[in-house]
Amino acid sequence: NAGVTQTPKFRILKIGQSMTLQCTQDMNHNYMYWYRQDPGMGLKLIYYSVGAGITDKGEVPNGYNVSRSTTEDFPLRLELAAPSQTSVYFCASSPPGHYEQYFGPGTRLTVT
Amino acid sequence: AQTVTQSQPEMSVQEAETVTLSCTYDTSESDYYLFWYKQPPSRQMILVIRQEAYKQQNATENRFSVNFQKAAKSFSLKISDSQLGDAAMYFCAYRRHMNYGGSQGNLIFGKGTKLSVKP
Numbered sequence: 001n002a003g004v005t006q007t008p009k010f011r012i013l014k015i016g017q018s019m020t021l022q023c024t025q026d027m028n029h030n031y032m033y034w035y036r037q038d039p040g041m042g043l044k045l046i047y048y049s050v051g052a053g054i055t056d057k058g059e060v061p062n063g064y065n066v067s068r069s070t071t072e073d074f075p076l077r078l079e080l081a082a083p084s085q086t087s088v089y090f091c092a093s094s095p096p097g098h099y100e101q102y103f104g105p106g107t108r109l110t111v112t
Numbered sequence: 113a114q115t116v117t118q119s120q121p122e123m124s125v126q127e128a129e130t131v132t133l134s135c136t137y138d139t140s141e142s143d144y145y146l147f148w149y150k151q152p153p154s155r156q157m158i159l160v161i162r163q164e165a166y167k168q169q170n171a172t173e174n175r176f177s178v179n180f181q182k183a184a185k186s187f188s189l190k191i192s193d194s195q196l197g198d199a200a201m202y203f204c205a206y207r208r209h210m211n212y213g214g215s216q217g218n219l220i221f222g223k224g225t226k227l228s229v230k231p
Contacts, residue, residue, distance in 0.1 A: 033218055042203050042221025050216055058218060088155060094217055099145045099207060101219060103157035
């Protein structure tokens with residue numbers, strides 16, 4: 001099993017550009033999450049999904065969108081990138097009723 | 113809303129010594145989970161240890177153990193026989209029990225403690 005994979009590992013965007021961060025898991029987990037980690041801070045929840053076709057906002061959703069068309073994939077879309085979105089982004093997954101989350105390796109995004 | 117506080121931004125320990133990282137949390141719920149995650153320079157989030165709130169016995173994983181004080185809402189991590197590979201950011205995290213309405217199992221993190229290990 002590859003676990004949770006994320007692409008790209010690094011990306012530099014110009015202000016106003018858009019991009020999609022990819023997240024895939026091969027563990028057949030229903031629950032998936034997107035977090036961001038700002039310097040010197042813990043992770044904060046952006047969006048989550050409890051299954052294909054079902055998504056909802058977390059603590060810091062502004063400027064992002066998500067979709068969940070399959071169990072495996074949970075892409076995060078940034079529209080009109082802003083410097084405030086410079087961060088490290090983590091995707092995680094979890095089976096229902098289970099307390100452990102499995103994290104991807106993260107994507108470091110810089111917006112200049 | 114639940115919050116997690118780590119009051120030690122940085123800690124240092126001599127190799128082979130013992131160090132304790134502090135974590136406090138705030139919640140009105142009686143059932144929940146607590147975790148310690150390790151984040152080395154590679155950025156990968158690695159689960160170190162977990163504790164179910166309903167269990168009175170403190171969790172232990174090899175050199176890592178916790179002191180869980182439910183009434184005080186305290187959850188400290190003790191690392192014994194510290195090794196150079198233990199150097200990393202350590203995050204304390206809270207997760208609501210899935211039985212609570214509206215809980216989708218996301219983690220609530222503290223700001224982290226950077227642990228240095230001196231040879």
